[in-house]
Amino acid sequence: MSKQPIGIFDSGVGGTSIWKEIHALLPHENTIYLADSANAPYGLKGKDKIVQLSIKNTEYLIRQECKLIVVACNTATTNAISVLRANYDIPFIGIEPAIKPAALQTKTNSVGILATKGTLSSELFSKTSGLFASNIKVIEQVGEGIVELIEAGQVYSETMRQLLTKHLQPMIDANIDYLVLGCTHYPYLMPLLLELLPNQVKIIDSGAAVAKQTKAVLENHGLLNMQTDKPQNTFFTNGNPKVMANLLDDKFEVNFLNF
Secondary structure, eight states: OTTSOEEEEESSSTTHHHHHHHHHHOTTOOEEEEEOGGGOOGGGSOHHHHHHHHHHHHHHHHHTTOSEEEEOOHHHHHHHHHHHHHHOSSOEEOOOOOHHHHHHHOSSSEEEEEEOHHHHTSHHHHHHHHHHSTTSEEEEEEOTTHHHHHHTTOTTOHHHHHHHHHHHHHHHHTTOSEEEEESTTGGGGHHHHHHHSOTTOEEEOSHHHHHHHHHHHHHHTTOOOOOOSOOOEEEEESSOHHHHHHHTTTOSOEEEOOO
16 A cells, blocks of 8 residues: 555645655655635535535545545645545544644744634634633634635735735734644745734745655554655646746646546
8 A cells, every 4th residue: 555645635735845745754655736716715615514625635646546535635634534544544633723833932922823714613623722722812713815826826915915915004003923734725925924924923834844744644553655666746727727837836746627
């Protein structure tokens, strides 16, 4: 099974930020990436719909004989991963906002989190936030409109700049010193975020941690690919392939899949 691919799915192209971290850490692993861009963003959908879409994505990747599935979507993880783990006999890696390191390291006792409505309103996020951030001020900001712009290929547009400025201002006013990115689309905004935020604000995303956890789980299950052949990395989307190809620097072919 070790040569079978790692499956990765997201509500859209954002999870490619997670794929990049996994590929950098595990360069010999074969991967299949599935972007459900036709249904993005998941963050505006109800829990039942998010679970339904996550099951659909999971079953597609299982049919492709994936050995492990990375749920590269905060909203899908926080709303559906417990259902997936209960119903499928395959290891799952989830992703949720890295509120813990921000809460432990803040000096101003004020941190910001930019995420989707579906993530911020989830039971899992509430539990994690209550466990680690009960004694600090957490400025929660729904990133309304951000995913839609990224899915439309407008990462660095003036519209995006204005939207981010609006979303970040309440956090700046609250003197945050950490900003947690709670959506896998958001790391692509790093250049804009660094420009718009005060210099003392540190930005945290979960990509590197997810890659490390993926490696650890593969090792524990004896599933690491020890071959050094050139890996096969396959990308599927039911949205516009050019948007994802651009985020991958046009180094990989992106295939349209009607699913």
